[in-house]
Amino acid sequence: MQFDPMSPIWLQVMTALKTDIAVGKRLPGEKLPGGRDLALAFSINPNTAARVYQELEKEGLCETRRGMGTYVTGDADRIAAVRWEMARQAAERFLSTMDTLGVSRQEAARLILKEDV
Amino acid sequence: MLESKSVTKMFGTLAAVDHISLSLEKGHVYAMLGPNGSGKTTWMKMAAGLIKPTSGQILFQGQPVNIESRKHIAYMSTEPYFYSWMTVKDVGKYYADFFDDFSYDSYLDLLRQMELTEEMKTSTLSSGMMAKLKIAVTIARDAQVYMLDEPFNGIDLLARDEMRRCILQYATEEKLLLVSSHLVEEMEAVADRAVFIQKGKLVENVDLEEMRTEMGVSMADRYRQIYGHTEE
Amino acid sequence: MLKLMKYEFRKTLVTKLILLGITAAVEIGYLISLYTEAKTALTVCIVLLTLLAVGGVMMMGLGSVLTLHRDMNTKQSYMLFMTPNSCHRILGAKVLENGLSILTAGAFYFALGALDITLLFWRSNAINEIWDFVQQFIHSMNDQIRLDTAGFAAFIFSLLAGWIMTVTLAYLADVVSAALLNGKKHNGLLSFALFLVLSWLIGWLTGMTTAGIADYNLKLVVRGAVNLVLAGIMYEITAQIMERKLSV
Incomplete structure (x- = not known):
């Protein structure tokens, strides 16, 4: 690693x-x-x-x-919660980058869903 | 475990080590960092009892380093130091003759790991193989303190990984490891503390994870901060 | 201590083997020329063997001084001084190994010489006359010297003891150079001067202590013993300096 x-x-x-x-x-x-x-x-x-x-x-x-x-x-609940928490943190990091780039939430959502912008 | 009390070593009018006070505890791997000529080697040699300080003293478990402390402190110098007539086997026998904590079995084990054989002559070893032999024979001792001076010198990338594993294998709670290296990155994850030395003086003795958390810098970054604008 | 001596022996082994090899070669030459009565070759071999005996013992002493020098001034010093041995033991092993080697070599050449001379007498009676002449000649030079076995043994002992003392003195000078004068100007010159002054002083001292002894053999033995005692004192002083001041 x-x-x-x-x-x-x-x-x-x-x-x-x-x-x-x-x-x-x-x-x-x-x-x-x-x-x-x-x-x-x-x-x-x-x-x-x-x-x-x-x-x-x-x-x-x-x-x-x-x-x-x-x-x-x-x-198992604790594990599920941690998994969700990690996903949420990743999403936050993603959104913060999008904000920096001036990408709107709608545009970001289309990116995530892999629709052509 | 190892305490340096205002230790100074003069070579002529030059202070190779200048009033270094430092306390090293067991259970840690210390990276001793600084450019060439900053005094790392000289300090280690004093702790090994090979060089006598001009003033101040180094204590091992409260006693000044002496013949007795050599039984518990394993020192590996940068330069090859074996007698020219020795084979790899002779080197092991020599250590077995003089160090009660030396295990010939561990030595054989380490030789295998490092792809060295007992029949090899030390005078014909490549610098990489010599580096491996030095570390093998040093850590085959079950010492309390290991001082390794530039163990990564002259060896390739793969061998460095091996060397790091070796160092980690022997880093237990009961032992103190002090590793000098100017290949700072090699020690980044292996060490948990760093001792920075500059022109014979101690700059700082820091906890690396704390430093990363608080300052957001790596050991290599800190190295550049300290030495970047002066030497090298 | 024995382990240290073992390695001191190993360090000087090559010199010893070379000496032994040359001696064996010349000895074979001696035996062949004795058998074939080749007089010139015989003379050459006798001269060579005598030179080898004297030179060999000297070389062993010089070799051991060189070894000490390397053990203090090169990287191989770590090998010795990182071991948990005091300087007293480290130097002691050197002094003992060297002393024993010199005495052994002395005894070896003495035995070889005795054997060769016996063979010579046995081979040719004419030699006896030459031998008598040599003895008379030496006697005329100094009527106290007796060329019998005891006298010869006493002479050899005194010579070897003197040499051991000289080698120990050379150790002292070398240690002073490495431990006290290291990095100073005229280091080599100063330590050599120290060696010469102490040699002279010791020569004078041994001369004084044995001046009153009339019997020449006894005088030789006492002189040898005094030299060995002085070698012991030199050793102690040297080890003290190493213990306190030596950085390798």
């Missing part, structure tokens, strides 16, 4: 994992790699990897069972 070194790396790895969970690449209740393995898999610092799990836990997307490791949450 190529990182954008200007923004926190834990955030980028977290987003990657969140996406995996949201789209079901990683299933509810599935065991996630240990912190060290995550660090090796992404070639990131182990402290950064630990931070990723801390933040995922804060968002209720995974849970750490003592001595057993970290698991994807079994809460």
Whole structure:
């Protein structure tokens, strides 16, 4: 994975994992790699990897069972909510770019629906 | 774990290291950054006990570095330093002879990973293979502190990935890794803290993720900010 | 300590093997010319073997000084000084390895010489007359020198001990140069001057301590022993300087 070194790396790895969970690449209740393995898999610092799990836990997307490791949450509603939240954020980013370009909402909608403008 | 107390090293009238005070804790990977000649190597050699400070001192677990600390601090210099008659096997045996924390099995393992064989002669190794051998023999020690001076020098892109993996494998909560490199990008995701040194003086010792969050800059950006308008 | 000595031995192995190889070649030449009674060749071989014995022992000492120099002034210094060994041990291994090597080489050449001379007598009786003449000649020069085995052994011991002391002194000068005068002007010249002054001083000292001894063999042995003690003192001073001041 190529990182954008200007923004926190834990955030980028977290987003990657969140996406995996949201789209079901990683299933509810599935065991996630240990912190060290995550660090090796992404070639990131182990402290950064630990931070990723801390933040995922804060968002209720995974849970750490003592001595057993970290698991994807079994809460399907929570996952659905996170997926929707990610989509909403992406849409906001898109709209903000459209605003900058002076593209109206109607024009933007036609772009999304792939109708010829 | 490793503490530098106002350490100065003069070479003639030139201060290679100029009153550096610095505290390095275990559980971190520090990138030690600065242009060539900024004093990184000199500081590391002092921490390794190879060079004696002109003033100030470096403490390892509260004690000034000495013969005892060499048992727990593994230092890898930039320059090749093996005896010219040595084969890769001889190098491993030498470390096994002098370092109780050296594991020949780990060494063999690392040699395999790095595609080196025991029969190779150190005098005929390419610079890339020499760089790999140096790191293999250094991290085959189960030390508490690893100081790697420019481990990415002279090796190609793929080998750098391998090198990063190696460094990460050994970065546990109990260990302290200090890696100097002028290839700043290589250390971006591997290090969690950066120590910037300029003209023998400490500029800052920062948490990288904090820096990215608060200043929105990468380690490389910060490097350019600090050194861009002066040298290099 | 043994491990350090092992590597000191390994570092100087090539010099030793070359010496041994040349000695073996000349010795074979000696034996062949002795067998074929080729007198000129025999003389040449005797001269060569004598030179090899003296030069070889000297070379081993010089080689060990060079090794110390490299161990302090090149990148290979890290190899030695990053190990958890004190300078006392590092230098001690060098002094001991070198001392033992020189004594072993001395004993080796002494034994070889004894063997060759025995063979020479056994081969030709005419040599006996020459030998007597040589002995008389030396006696006329200095009536205290006895050319018997004991006298010869005492002489060799004193010579070797003197050489070990000289090599240790060279260590000291080299360490002073690397640790104290490093980067200063006329560094090499100053340390060489120190070496000469100390050599002279020690020569004078050993001369003083053995002045009262009448027996020539005893005098030689005592002189050798004094030299070894002085080598020990030089070693301690050198190690102290390294411990405190040496940066590699």
